[in-house]
Amino acid sequence: MKVKYTAFLCFLLFLALPVFATHVAVLETTGATGVLSLEEKQYLTDVLRSEAVKILPAEQNYTIMTRENISMMLPPGKAIEDCEGSCLVETGKNISADYVTQGHVGRFANNLTITVELYETAGNKLMGSFSSKAPNIEALEVEIRQKSNELFSRIIVSSFGKIDLRPVLNKNMGLESDLEIKIDGENSKNGRKYTRGIWETSPGSHEIEFTHHCYEPQKFKINVLTGKTVNINNTMEPLMGTISLTTNYKNAFREVPVSVNATVVGKTPFTGRVPLCGKIEVGEESFKEVVPLVWNEKKQLEITHSLQKAKPTIEEMRMDSLSAAEQMAKQMAAEAAAKDALAKEKRSKIAKPISITLMVLGLAGIGAGIYENMVGEDEREKYDDANFNNESDFKKQWDKVESAKTLRNIFYGVGGGLIGAGAIVFFVF
Amino acid sequence: MLFVLLFVGLVSAAVASPSAEPLQTSARISLPQTIQDSLPWFAVFELQNENRPFTRNHLNELAKKSERVALVYFATWCIPCREGLKQISENADKIAKSKTGIILVNVGEREKDKIEDFLKQFSLDTIKTVVDPYGRLTEGLGLIKGGESIDLPRTIILDNTSKPQLMIGAEGKDYIEILIGEIKK
Numbered sequence: 072m073k074v075k076y077t078a079f080l081c082f083l084l085f086l087a088l089p090v091f092a093t094h095v096a097v098l099e100t101t102g103a104t105g106v107l108s109l110e111e112k113q114y115l116t117d118v119l120r121s122e123a124v125k126i127l128p129a130e131q132n133y134t135i136m137t138r139e140n141i142s143m144m145l146p147p148g149k150a151i152e153d154c155e156g157s158c159l160v161e162t163g164k165n166i167s168a169d170y171v172t173q174g175h176v177g178r179f180a181n182n183l184t185i186t187v188e189l190y191e192t193a194g195n196k197l198m199g200s201f202s203s204k205a206p207n208i209e210a211l212e213v214e215i216r217q218k219s220n221e222l223f224s225r226i227i228v229s230s231f232g233k234i235d236l237r238p239v240l241n242k243n244m245g246l247e248s249d250l251e252i253k254i255d256g257e258n259s260k261n262g263r264k265y266t267r268g269i270w271e272t273s274p275g276s277h278e279i280e281f282t283h284h285c286y287e288p289q290k291f292k293i294n295v296l297t298g299k300t301v302n303i304n305n306t307m308e309p310l311m312g313t314i315s316l317t318t319n320y321k322n323a324f325r326e327v328p329v330s331v332n333a334t335v336v337g338k339t340p341f342t343g344r345v346p347l348c349g350k351i352e353v354g355e356e357s358f359k360e361v362v363p364l365v366w367n368e369k370k371q372l373e374i375t376h377s378l379q380k381a382k383p384t385i386e387e388m389r390m391d392s393l394s395a396a397e398q399m400a401k402q403m404a405a406e407a408a409a410k411d412a413l414a415k416e417k418r419s420k421i422a423k424p425i426s427i428t429l430m431v432l433g434l435a436g437i438g439a440g441i442y443e444n445m446v447g448e449d450e451r452e453k454y455d456d457a458n459f460n461n462e463s464d465f466k467k468q469w470d471k472v473e474s475a476k477t478l479r480n481i482f483y484g485v486g487g488g489l490i491g492a493g494a495i496v497f498f499v500f
Numbered sequence: 501m502l503f504v505l506l507f508v509g510l511v512s513a514a515v516a517s518p519s520a521e522p523l524q525t526s527a528r529i530s531l532p533q534t535i536q537d538s539l540p541w542f543a544v545f546e547l548q549n550e551n552r553p554f555t556r557n558h559l560n561e562l563a564k565k566s567e568r569v570a571l572v573y574f575a576t577w578c579i580p581c582r583e584g585l586k587q588i589s590e591n592a593d594k595i596a597k598s599k600t601g602i603i604l605v606n607v608g609e610r611e612k613d614k615i616e617d618f619l620k621q622f623s624l625d626t627i628k629t630v631v632d633p634y635g636r637l638t639e640g641l642g643l644i645k646g647g648e649s650i651d652l653p654r655t656i657i658l659d660n661t662s663k664p665q666l667m668i669g670a671e672g673k674d675y676i677e678i679l680i681g682e683i684k685k
Contacts, residue, residue, distance in 0.1 A: 091547075091550060091610045091611065091612040091615075091631060092545070092550035092551065094545065132550075134550065134551050140551070140553055143543075143553050143555060143557075144543035144553045144555055145543070146541040146543075147541065163634075164634040164635075164636065165541075165543060165636070166543050166553075167543055167544050167545050167553075167632075167633065167634060167636065169633075192634060193633070193634070275613075276611075276613055294611045294613070294614060296610065296611070
C-alpha cells in the first residue's frame with residue numbers, strides 16, 4: 072500500500088511543472104519547559120525539515136525555508152518559538168510561506184509525545200496533523216520520520232489544479248468521438264484518453280491541443296493554479312473548403328437553392344466556402360437532396376449534381392397536366408373497351424348455345440318440312456292414282472294432301488325462322 | 501458634406517481621447533497614516549530568485565545606497581500600469597544616473613512565467629521584482645484593508661532612509677521627473 076502511495080506521489084511529482092516556488096516553513100518545535108532541551112527540539116525540527124525536503128524536492132519548485140530565512144523574514148523582535156496554533160498562519164503570511172508546519176512536544180506518563188500540524192497560509196486552514204508517543208527521543212525521531220511522509224504529501228495533493236475541457240463543436244459537424252485532446256503533448260493520462268470534462272493536473276503552464284478533422288486545430292497554453300479550475304470552452308472554428316456546385320435535372324441545368332447545415336446560402340450555380348464537414352443540400356423544401364462531398368488535398372471541389380427529384384416549374388406543371396389529361400382519356404377508352412369486351416364475352420357465352428339451339432331446331436323444322444313435303448307428294452300420288460268411289464273419299468284424300476302441304480309450309484317457315492334467328496343471335500351477340 | 505463633418509468629428513475625438521496620451525501630470529495620492537513616518541515590517545520573495553527574501557531590511561540597505569527608492573506596484577492584468585512601466589523602461593539610464601532604485605512589486609500573482617513574460621515586453625525583467633501573494637506590501641502597509649483589492653497603478657517613493665515621500669496613482673508625463681526627484685512634492 073505504501074509502495075503504491077509513494078509511486079502515485081512520484082507520478083504527481085513528475086507531472087508538476089516549475090511555477091513560482093511553493094515555500095514551506097518548518098517552524099521551531101515548541102514544548103513545555105523541561106521536556107526537551109533547546110538542542111533536542113532543534114534536532115526534531117531538523118528531522119521534520121529533512122523529511123519535508125525528501126517529500127517536496129526542490130526540482131519540483133518546493134522550497135523548504137531555512138532557519139536563517141525564516142529568522143530573516145520574521146518581524147524584528149519576534150522569535151520562531153513565539154508563535155503557536157492559529158498564529159502560525161499569520162506567521163506564514165508574514166514570511167510569505169505558503170505552508171507552515173510546527174511540532175509541539177510534551178510528556179504523557181513515561182512517554183514523550185509530539186504533535187505536528189501543517190497549515191495552509193492562503194486558505195487559513197489546518198491541512199493535517201499527526202501525534203505520536205515514544206519512550207525516548209530516538210524512538211520519537213523514528214515516529215516522526217514514519218508519519219511526516221504522509222503529512223507533507225498533503226501539500227502535493229492540495230497543490231493540484233483542474234482543467235475543465237469543453238471545446239465547443241457545431242452539433243451538425245463531425246463526431247465528438249473524432250475530437251482529440253492533448254495536454255502537454257499526451258492524449259491520455261494513466262491509460263485514460265483525454266475527453267471532454269474535468270481533469271486534475273499539476274499547477275503551472277500546460278499546453279492544450281484540440282484536433283478534429285472537421286475543425287481548425289487549436290493549440291494554446293494555460294496556467295493552472297493550485298486548487299483552481301481553468302475552464303476551457305473555446306469554440307472550434309470549422310475547416311473550410313471551396314465548392315463550385317451546379318445541378319442538373321433530367322439532363323438540363325436546374326437552378327435550386329443551396330443549403331449549408333440547413334441554412335440557405337445561395338442558388339446553383341453556387342461557388343463559395345463551405346465547412347468541410349458541413350451538410351450541403353440542394354433543392355427546394357421537401358425536394359432536398361444531400362450532396363456528398365469527397366474533398367481533395369486542395370480542398371476545392373467542382374460538383375455537378377444530378378437531382379433525383381425537383382419541384383416542377385410552371386411550364387412543367389402545364390405540360391404535365393396536358394399529358395395527364397391525355398393519359399386519362401386513353402385510359403378511360405381502354406377501360407371502356409375492356410368493359411365492352413368483357414360484356415361481349417359474357418354475352419357470347421350465353422348467345423352461342425341459344426343460336427345453336429335455335430339453328431338445330433330450325434334444321435329440325437326444315438327436316439320436318441321436307442318430311443311433310445314427301446308425305447304430301449305420296450298423298451298426291453295416291454290422289455292421282457286413286458279411283459274415288461265417292462266425293463267423301465276424294466275430299467279426304469285431298470285434305471290429306473293439303474294438310475301435308477300446310478304442315479310442310481309451317482315447318483319450312485318455322486325452321487327457316489329458327490335458323491335465321493339462330494344466325495342473328497350468333498352474329499349479333 | 502455630412503460625411504466630411506462626421507470624419508472631422510471622429511478625428512477630433514480620437515485626438516482628444518485621454519487614452520491616446522498619458523496624463524499631463526501624475527495623480528498624487530495622499531499617503532496612508534500607516535506609512536507616513538516609516539514602512540511597517542514586511543517580508544516577501546524576489547521573483548528572479550524565488551528563495552531570496554526581500555524584507556524591510558533589504559529595502560533599507562538599497563535605500564541607503566540610493567538617493568531614493570520607488571516601489572512600483574503592477575500586475576500583468578493591469579493595463580494602466582503599462583504606461584508607467586513603459587516610461588521606466590524608456591528612461592532607464594536617466595533613472596540610474598539619478599540614483600533612484602526601482603523595486604517592482606507584483607500584486608497577488610503567482611504565475612512566474614506570466615510575470616516574467618510581461619516584464620520582458622518592457623525590457624524590465626532585470627529590474628528587481630518582488631512577488632506579494634499575501635498582501636504584505638499592500639494590506640501589510642495599510643494601503644488597503646483586509647479583503648480589499650488595491651487600485652493600480654501605484655508608486656510609493658521613499659527617501660534614502662526608507663521614509664515614504666509620496667504616492668502616485670496613474671502616471672502622467674511628469675512621472676519620470678517625479679521618480680528621479682526633479683519634481684518634488
